Amino acid sequence: MAKLLIKGGRVISPAQKLDDICDILVEDGKIAAIGKSLDAKAAQVIDASGKVVTPGLVDIHVHLRDPGLEYKEDIASGTLSAVTGGFTSVACMPNTQPVNDNHTITSYILNKAAKEGHCRVFPIASISKGLEGESMTEMGELKQHGVYAVSDDGKPVSNPQLMRRAMEYAKPFGMVIISHAEDLDLVGSGVMNDGPVATELGLKGIPWVAEDAATAREVMLSEFTGARLHVAHVSTKGSIEIVRQAKARGVAVTCEAAPHHFTLTDEAVRGYNTNAKMNPPLRSAEDMAAVRQGIADGTVDAIATDHAPHHIDEKNVEFAIAMNGIVGLETALPLSLKLVEDGVIDLPRAIALLTNGPAAALNLPVGGLVEGGEADITVIDPEFAWTVDAQKLASKSKNTPFDGWQMKGAALHTIVAGKVVFSRS
Amino acid sequence: MSFKHKHILGIEQLSKEDIQLILDTGDAFKEVNSRDLKKVPTLRGKTIINAFFEASTRTRLSFEIAGKRLSSDTVNISGSTSSVVKGETLEDTAKNIEAMAPDIIVIRHAHSGAPHYLAERVNCSVVNAGDGAHEHPSQALLDLMTMREHKGSIEGLEVAIIGDITHSRVARSDIYALSKMGAKVRLCGPGTMLPVGIERLGNVEVFTDMRAAIKDADVVMMLRIQLERQSNIMLPSLREYARFYGLNPTNIQLAKPDAIVMHPGPMNRGVEISSVVADGVQNVILDQVENGVAVRMALLYLVSGVESMQTT
Numbered sequence: 001m002a003k004l005l006i007k008g009g010r011v012i013s014p015a016q017k018l019d020d021i022c023d024i025l026v027e028d029g030k031i032a033a034i035g036k037s038l039d040a041k042a043a044q045v046i047d048a049s050g051k052v053v054t055p056g057l058v059d060i061h062v063h064l065r066d067p068g069l070e071y072k073e074d075i076a077s078g079t080l081s082a083v084t085g086g087f088t089s090v091a092c093m094p095n096t097q098p099v100n101d102n103h104t105i106t107s108y109i110l111n112k113a114a115k116e117g118h119c120r121v122f123p124i125a126s127i128s129k130g131l132e133g134e135s136m137t138e139m140g141e142l143k144q145h146g147v148y149a150v151s152d153d154g155k156p157v158s159n160p161q162l163m164r165r166a167m168e169y170a171k172p173f174g175m176v177i178i179s180h181a182e183d184l185d186l187v188g189s190g191v192m193n194d195g196p197v198a199t200e201l202g203l204k205g206i207p208w209v210a211e212d213a214a215t216a217r218e219v220m221l222s223e224f225t226g227a228r229l230h231v232a233h234v235s236t237k238g239s240i241e242i243v244r245q246a247k248a249r250g251v252a253v254t255c256e257a258a259p260h261h262f263t264l265t266d267e268a269v270r271g272y273n274t275n276a277k278m279n280p281p282l283r284s285a286e287d288m289a290a291v292r293q294g295i296a297d298g299t300v301d302a303i304a305t306d307h308a309p310h311h312i313d314e315k316n317v318e319f320a321i322a323m324n325g326i327v328g329l330e331t332a333l334p335l336s337l338k339l340v341e342d343g344v345i346d347l348p349r350a351i352a353l354l355t356n357g358p359a360a361a362l363n364l365p366v367g368g369l370v371e372g373g374e375a376d377i378t379v380i381d382p383e384f385a386w387t388v389d390a391q392k393l394a395s396k397s398k399n400t401p402f403d404g405w406q407m408k409g410a411a412l413h414t415i416v417a418g419k420v421v422f423s424r425s
Numbered sequence: 426m427s428f429k430h431k432h433i434l435g436i437e438q439l440s441k442e443d444i445q446l447i448l449d450t451g452d453a454f455k456e457v458n459s460r461d462l463k464k465v466p467t468l469r470g471k472t473i474i475n476a477f478f479e480a481s482t483r484t485r486l487s488f489e490i491a492g493k494r495l496s497s498d499t500v501n502i503s504g505s506t507s508s509v510v511k512g513e514t515l516e517d518t519a520k521n522i523e524a525m526a527p528d529i530i531v532i533r534h535a536h537s538g539a540p541h542y543l544a545e546r547v548n549c550s551v552v553n554a555g556d557g558a559h560e561h562p563s564q565a566l567l568d569l570m571t572m573r574e575h576k577g578s579i580e581g582l583e584v585a586i587i588g589d590i591t592h593s594r595v596a597r598s599d600i601y602a603l604s605k606m607g608a609k610v611r612l613c614g615p616g617t618m619l620p621v622g623i624e625r626l627g628n629v630e631v632f633t634d635m636r637a638a639i640k641d642a643d644v645v646m647m648l649r650i651q652l653e654r655q656s657n658i659m660l661p662s663l664r665e666y667a668r669f670y671g672l673n674p675t676n677i678q679l680a681k682p683d684a685i686v687m688h689p690g691p692m693n694r695g696v697e698i699s700s701v702v703a704d705g706v707q708n709v710i711l712d713q714v715e716n717g718v719a720v721r722m723a724l725l726y727l728v729s730g731v732e733s734m735q736t737t
Contacts, residue, residue, distance in 0.1 A: 203557070316516060
């Protein structure tokens with residue numbers, strides 16, 4: 001395999017506490033060397049001077065919709081969207097049709113990703129069979145087939161006894177439990193954040209307590225069982241505080257925040273904008289500030305997109321009946337870099353939230369730059385100015401609330417296992 | 426004429442002057458309704474579709490009569506007879522209606538925002554006849570017309586609105602309209618029916634004690650408790666509701682002696698309003714219904730942008 005030399009970039013790999021101007025030499029899909037003034041004859045050279053070179057970005061919350069919902073997205077289009085956004089690894093949620101609740105579906109996803117995918121895919125299996133919340137999946141066998149974490153994302157486990165048993169069972173297998181923390185009884189028939197905007201628009205509200213009560217339950221069950229808990233898309237002030245306190249007590253909990261939750265508030269719903277409809281919903285300005293604070297103080301371990309492609313027909317309807325979710329893979333990097341511009345975090349911390357942070361949350365073997373290790377690398381131009389055009393997204397679906405937004409920062413090259421899988425022209 | 430609105434999606438978008446103009450126009454049309462021949466040629470040749478995707482008797486009838494008295498051709502479609510039940514999207518339904526070249530679509534829909542959705546997708550005028558728990562502009566306008574008729578002016582009135590504020594599009598539209606016209610709105614209802622942030626919609630004070638809410642009020646407006654919508658999670662019983670939030674001959678005495686009693690209908694007698702009060706001398710409930718036709722004539726006329734009222 002050809003050699004690749006990435007020259008003169010600011011190499012930031014928080015996992016290795018590396019932040020220096022240096023070169024990276026890639027050979028046979030592996031990182032052969034990281035150092036100053038590397039030279040390699042017959043190597044393809046990427047001039048990264050003035051750019052930032054990081055471990056390939058990792059998104060641990062993606063819906064690839066494959067199998068079964070390929071009209072929204074499939075493994076090829078979803079991973080193309082990922083590499084366009086600078087991601088070299090994605091973990092995909094199990095709410096496919098059929099549900100990824102057994103090793104056959106897991107293997108289907110892995111095989112298809114190996115054949116048609118543009119980046120690494122880590123399938124997340126469900127906690128309960130068929131996402132029905134009644135009995136748990138064969139987590140031991142799933143683990144053997146490459147599953148690192150389980151989640152009933154989108155259809156959270158209501159029964160606390162099942163969640164307790166799932167945690168107890170998952171723990172010895174080293175399986176991480178990802179919770180979409182929402183109390184469905186408190187959600188009721190709500191369709192947006194409960195608050196003054198919902199009152200004004202006459203839309204039913206989802207109160208913050210629906211998330212906080214569930215987050216508190218999951219944290220307590222994790223504390224009780226000792227199982228590794230990862231809380232998905234934390235969106236409320238209260239949930240951030242619950243996780244913060246749990247971490248201080250030493251509970252084995254991590255959490256993620258989605259770019260839309262640290263960028264937008266429920267004001268975005270005005271005009272009945274169905275591309276501002278997701279679950280958990282866009283919250284108040286106070287909640288958004290708390291999520292940003294959680295990102296700044298280390299409570300939040302990872303930025304994850306909750307990339308949720310939906311067909312135009314599922315969004316071009318009355319707000320109350322529109323599907324929940326937005327695509328996020330291609331806008332996550334600039335929205336995360338905006339946190340740096342806003343002074344919330346510094347650049348290395350932003351990179352950590354997109355690389356070793358998410359990888360560690362699910363124990364994924366990616367997210368760093370080590371000699372001899374897999375060459376998953378993203379070359380980022382933090383100053384690259386561009387405008388989001390939903391119709392030009394690589395994803396099959398165009399449901400983004402950021403259409404027309406001016407962005408700063410983009411992946412110039414995305415490299416998976418030493419191969420340049422995406423270059424921005 | 427200085428009315429600039431092609432659509433009537435809510436009171437929120439209207440100015441004080443707009444509301445004034447609508448009420449004045451309504452007053453002028455009211456006379457037509459008392460004639461022997463109740464018809465003016467104002468909207469002759471115009472087609473109005475009353476698209477009621479949610480059940481309604483009073484509002485639909487009122488819009489239909491309003492359209493007919495203006496000589497327009499009015500056609501009604503309802504949720505149960507429309508293609509909605511066949512799974513057609515609202516956009517396709519809208520495009521199909523539009524292909525038949527109506528001038529105005531009057532829409533009632535269970536989902537908040539449906540009229541806005543429609544207005545973005547059709548070229549004709551859209552008039553909101555009630556969307557979800559969002560707005561019911563023509564109801565607020567007929568309420569104001571009735572208050573003005575009985576009280577001379579809206580400004581400075583103390584208006585108590587009692588009941589299920591959470592699910593009430595009437596309350597929201599009335600809050601906007603009354604606040605814009607300089608009245609004060611007092612809201613009261615059970616703790617489960619007072620939505621967060623409602624006071625931000627206008628000149629609103631929220632009460633939990635009904636007696637305090639109606640004390641010295643000029644207008645007491647009772648909202649319908651939607652029996653079909655209530656589960657026992659929102660209310661313990663209708664009996665208890667009537668006791669704490671119902672208007673009766675005793676608590677009405679707390680309001681000003683010349684206070685008027687209003688209700689958007691249909692009433693649940695013995696629940697939110699006792700029959701003695703509903704039929705009492707202070708009630709103006711049927712005036713509201715009468716004014717509904719006039720104010721809807723005004724809305725249809727104003728959005729159609731025709732040059733002359735031609736009321737003679």
